[in-house]
Amino acid sequence: xxxxxxxxxxxxxxxxxxxxxxxxxxxxxxxxxxxxxxxxxxxxxxxxxxxxxxxxxxxxxxxxxxxxxxxxxxxxxxxxxxxxxxxxxxxxxxxxxxxxxxxxxxxxxxxxxxxxxxxxxxxxxxxxxxxxxxxxxxxxxxxxxxxxxxxxxxxxxxxxxxxxxxxxxxxxxxxxxxxxxxxxxxxxxxxxxxxxxxxxxxxxxxxxxxxxxxxxxxxxxxxxxxxxxxxxxxxxxxxxxxxxxxxxxxxxxxxxxxxxxxxxxxxxxxxxxxxxxxxxxxxxxxxxxxxxxxxxxxxxxxxxxxxxxxxxxxxxxxxxxxxxxxxxxxxxxxxxxxxxxxxxxxxxxxxxxxxxxxxxxxxxxxxxxxxxxxxxxxxxxxxxxxxxxxxxxxxxxxxxxxxxxxxxxxxxxxxxxxxxxxxxxxxxxxxxxxxxxxxxxxxxxxxxxxxxxxxxxxxxxxxxxxxxxxxxxxxxxxxxxxxx
Amino acid sequence: xxxxxxxxxxxxxxxxxxxxxxxxxxxxxxxxxxxxxxxxxxxxxxxxxxxxxxxxxxxxxxxxxxxxxxxxxxxxxxxxxxxxxxxxxxxxxxxxxxxxxxxxxxxxxxxxxxxxxxxxxxxxxxxxxxxxxxxxxxxxxxxxxxxxxxxxxxxxxxxxxxxxxxxxxxxxxxxxxxxxxxxxxxxxxxxxxxxxxxxxxxxxxxxxxxxxxxxxxxxxxxxxxxxxxxxxxxxxxxxxxxxxxxxxxxxxxxxxxxxxxxxxxxxxxxxxxxxxxxxxxxxxxxxxxxxxxxxxxxxxxxxxxxxxxxxxxxxxxxxxxxxxxxxxxxxxxxxxxxxxxxxxxxxxxxxxxxxxx
Numbered sequence: 006x007x008x009x010x011x012x013x014x015x016x017x018x019x020x021x022x023x024x025x026x027x028x029x030x031x032x033x034x035x036x037x038x039x040x041x042x043x044x045x046x047x048x049x050x051x052x053x054x055x056x057x058x059x060x061x062x063x064x065x066x067x068x069x070x071x072x073x074x075x076x077x078x079x080x081x082x083x084x085x086x087x088x089x090x091x092x093x094x095x096x097x098x099x100x101x102x103x104x105x106x107x108x109x110x111x112x113x114x115x116x117x118x119x120x121x122x123x124x125x126x127x128x129x130x131x132x133x134x135x136x137x138x139x140x141x142x143x144x145x146x147x148x149x150x151x152x153x154x155x156x157x158x159x160x161x162x163x164x165x166x167x168x169x170x171x172x173x174x175x176x177x178x179x180x181x182x183x184x185x186x187x188x189x190x191x192x193x194x195x196x197x198x199x200x201x202x203x204x205x206x207x208x209x210x211x212x213x214x215x216x217x218x219x220x221x222x223x224x225x226x227x228x229x230x231x232x233x234x235x236x237x238x239x240x241x242x243x244x245x246x247x248x249x250x251x252x253x254x255x256x257x258x259x260x261x262x263x264x265x266x267x268x269x270x271x272x273x274x275x276x277x278x279x280x281x282x283x284x285x286x287x288x289x290x291x292x293x294x295x296x297x298x299x300x301x302x303x304x305x306x307x308x309x310x311x312x313x314x315x316x317x318x319x320x321x322x323x324x325x326x327x328x329x330x331x332x333x334x335x336x337x338x339x340x341x342x343x344x345x346x347x348x349x350x351x352x353x354x355x356x357x358x359x360x361x362x363x364x365x366x367x368x369x370x371x372x373x374x375x376x377x378x379x380x381x382x383x384x385x386x387x388x389x390x391x392x393x394x395x396x397x398x399x400x401x402x403x404x405x406x407x408x409x410x411x412x413x414x415x416x417x418x419x420x421x422x423x424x425x426x427x428x429x430x431x432x433x434x435x436x437x438x439x440x441x442x443x444x445x446x447x448x449x450x451x452x453x454x455x456x457x458x459x460x461x462x463x464x465x466x467x468x469x470x471x472x473x474x475x476x477x478x479x480x481x482x483x484x485x486x487x488x489x
Numbered sequence: 490x491x492x493x494x495x496x497x498x499x500x501x502x503x504x505x506x507x508x509x510x511x512x513x514x515x516x517x518x519x520x521x522x523x524x525x526x527x528x529x530x531x532x533x534x535x536x537x538x539x540x541x542x543x544x545x546x547x548x549x550x551x552x553x554x555x556x557x558x559x560x561x562x563x564x565x566x567x568x569x570x571x572x573x574x575x576x577x578x579x580x581x582x583x584x585x586x587x588x589x590x591x592x593x594x595x596x597x598x599x600x601x602x603x604x605x606x607x608x609x610x611x612x613x614x615x616x617x618x619x620x621x622x623x624x625x626x627x628x629x630x631x632x633x634x635x636x637x638x639x640x641x642x643x644x645x646x647x648x649x650x651x652x653x654x655x656x657x658x659x660x661x662x663x664x665x666x667x668x669x670x671x672x673x674x675x676x677x678x679x680x681x682x683x684x685x686x687x688x689x690x691x692x693x694x695x696x697x698x699x700x701x702x703x704x705x706x707x708x709x710x711x712x713x714x715x716x717x718x719x720x721x722x723x724x725x726x727x728x729x730x731x732x733x734x735x736x737x738x739x740x741x742x743x744x745x746x747x748x749x750x751x752x753x754x755x756x757x758x759x760x761x762x763x764x765x766x767x768x769x770x771x772x773x774x775x776x777x778x779x780x781x782x783x784x785x786x787x788x789x790x791x792x793x794x795x796x797x798x799x800x801x802x803x804x805x806x807x808x809x810x811x812x813x814x815x816x817x818x819x820x821x822x823x824x825x826x827x828x829x830x831x832x833x834x835x836x837x838x839x840x841x842x843x844x845x846x
Contacts, residue, residue, distance in 0.1 A: 027605075028598070028601060028602060028605060030598075053597075053598055053601030053602070053605070054601075054605075055604075055605030221826070241825070241826045242825070242826075265827070265828075265829070266825075266826050266827075266828070268828065284826075284827060284828040284829055285829045285832045286829065286832065286834075303836065305834075305836065305837055307829070307831045307832050307833075307834060307837070308829060308830050308831055308832075309819065309828035309829050309830070327819055327828060327829070327830045328830065328831065329590075329729065346589045346590055348596070348598045348599070348602070348729070349598065349602060350819075350830075
């Protein structure tokens with residue numbers, strides 16, 4: 006009796022994901038609630054060319070004027086608009102303008118979300134890291150049109166490692182520290198403000214047979230948003246290690262996962278779940294506090310997983326890799342929600358969290374900041390309980406409410422979902438948040454007159470950062486007590 | 490025993506039928522089941538009798554249908570009408586599960602991907618293929634014999650003794666010597682059981698299971714291949730994975746066949762098994778027998794007009810074996826740190842109608 010293998014996509018929530026592949030194409034996949042939540046490729050940007058293979062991508066996922074940075078194999082870095090795929094700026098990574106050597110590919114790219122106070126609103130900061138360990142930090146001004154693409158002032162460049170190959174590079178949520186690791190490079194943390202190495206890991210001791218596994222990190226991620234001290238790294242010898250900078254230089258915990266190298270590690274929002282993808286297409290979630298396997302994501306996935314992305318609001322992750330499928334999974338049930346065949350080997354996947362279900366993609370024009378300012382003040386006042394990310398969403402809907410009346414419903418649903426996910430913790434958090442918000446409101450009123458050109462989301466983010474940092478210090482205190 | 494049963498059936502046919510009928514009406518009344526299944530009867534003799542009856546009825550009906558179809562056909566022939574359409578039998582292949590990865594001829598991304606992949610330089614005849622064949626560490630008996638046959642099949646192939654070298658070292662060596670592929674014949678218990686095809690310098694590594702090996706000397710009336718470059722026939726590599734594996738295999742052979750050699754190498758994919766065959770062919774004009782008979786009666790003098798039709802005759806030569814893909818690895822051979830493009834996993838085998846190539 007034949008069994009149907011078509012994916013029973015029981016309503017993938019409306020979302021938008023961008024995937025990058027080896028031919029340099031960027032594909033946009035969207036699911037909409039009207040079409041029963043089936044993922045579909047809606048746009049394709051770029052021409053197929055193997056020299057334009059995308060090696061790394063990073064997105065500044067803000068609501069107004071989002072920006073997408075893409076590092077290509079030929080050494081070029083492009084800043085795209087994630088809404089319609091227009092190239093805003095394109096420049097070469099090495100400032101000497103000589104031919105990029107084949108081995109020195111870019112492995113890490115990070116587009117900074119926060120802005121330095123002195124920089125103008127149209128500039129952005131980029132961190133790039135090549136395989137040889139050459140890291141550069143540069144800021145670029147986005148021109149009005151592509152014609153006058155001006156490369157910036159000289160980037161600050163430093164070398165992360167003397168020998169070996171850097172394979173993974175991550176910047177923490179507050180964007181103060183960067184994490185590097187690779188083949189023959191122990192994971193190390195750099196302070197981005199002073200460009201100094203502040204911490205290096207120590208390789209684990211020889212095992213009982215006296216065999217030393219050579220250092221080879223393939224993926225790494227910071228564990229929680231508000232704490233840069235804890236991070237998880239996956240090795241080529243299928244080991245996942247948890248490091249804690251405040252505790253010791255050797256891994257606090259390490260466990261094995263299957264038998265092929267760990268190729269992708271992504272943290273969950275709650276800070277104690279991680280998602281691991283390996284070289285033979287196995288995807289699993291682990292509780293990092295105990296090192297226990299929570300469960301595997303089963304589907305007929307057979308190609309190496311290159312990238313995992315966690316959606317910032319919805320309980321959904323996306324994985325992609327060498328089997329050319331973009332798969333969207335539910336976190337709770339670990340069921341496959343949707344799978345899209347994208348024809349090429351995929352290298353990266355990114356979620357666009359500000360995707361609106363109703364509106365037609367591509368026609369979204371970034372709203373002028375003045376309009377936003379007028380709108381979000383009253384909303385801010387009466388919206389106290391929802392978590393900040395959702396709140397931003399809410400603002401958006403209220404804004405577009407004037408345009409389209411039917412929009413409210415899916416939003417509400419989503420909100421309730423996310424709250425249901427949080428469960429009891431959400432209540433506690435919201436209580437905390439109320440307090441924080443009160444104080445913040447006072448601050449906000451004062452600042453308003455000063456910062457005219459800065460947008461509101463920025464400010465809320467800054468506020469939440471403050472909160473986070475407070476929390477972080479608390480936590481760290483607790484940990485220090487634990488220390489011997 | 491069969492006869493006995495038949496006899497009994499004939500005797501007890503009537504009362505049996507009556508019984509079932511009554512039962513059926515009972516059931517119909519209750520409305521639970523419309524039909525009595527023979528498996529529901531507990532008495533074995535009764536059950537077998539009912540079953541035999543049903544089977545007989547089916548057979549009669551089938552014969553009737555066939556006769557009716559034949560009659561239709563013959564009538565259509567006589568009247569010179571269009572023949573009724575032939576029914577296509579449902580096979581596992583043509584009822585395979587729908588696969589969205591099947592290559593379409595109008596897919597421009599596919600061609601762009603082809604141009605960018607590892608085999609494009611060989612398949613565009615920019616570079617002749619050069620193959621290194623080696624073995625696993627310990628091999629004997631049928632292994633060397635297979636290698637001898639393989640060297641006869643694949644032009645520009647060289648055998649290197651394995652020695653005690655690591656496979657990674659051999660790959661490195663082959664890279665330096667500008668080989669384009671490495672084939673490793675793996676034997677277990679003196680029987681070749683796996684084939685590893687590595688594309689160089691950074692091509693994929695395919696791992697095949699090898700079965701049903703028949704060497705050339707074991708084939709009856711086998712031919713001996715010439716040293717011409719063979720033609721290549723690739724059948725049914727439809728999906729993206731199949732396409733890639735097909736290109737990997739294709740890159741082992743030179744892309745400029747010498748048609749005068751009349752050698753053909755076939756890789757036929759059926760239900761994910763790749764069948765390898767090696768033939769010599771010849772085109773012959775076969776004269777019709779009726780013509781022959783007539784000509785013999787008259788005279789055999791005039792041979793100016795070619796009579797009869799041209800047929801191709803095949804002679805098998807070279808080994809015969811079956812491959813099944815177990816994994817396709819990205820990059821060259823690396824079991825520990827390798828990334829797989831495709832691995833066969835047991836959870837894929839939940840349907841007989843799901844094929845990957």
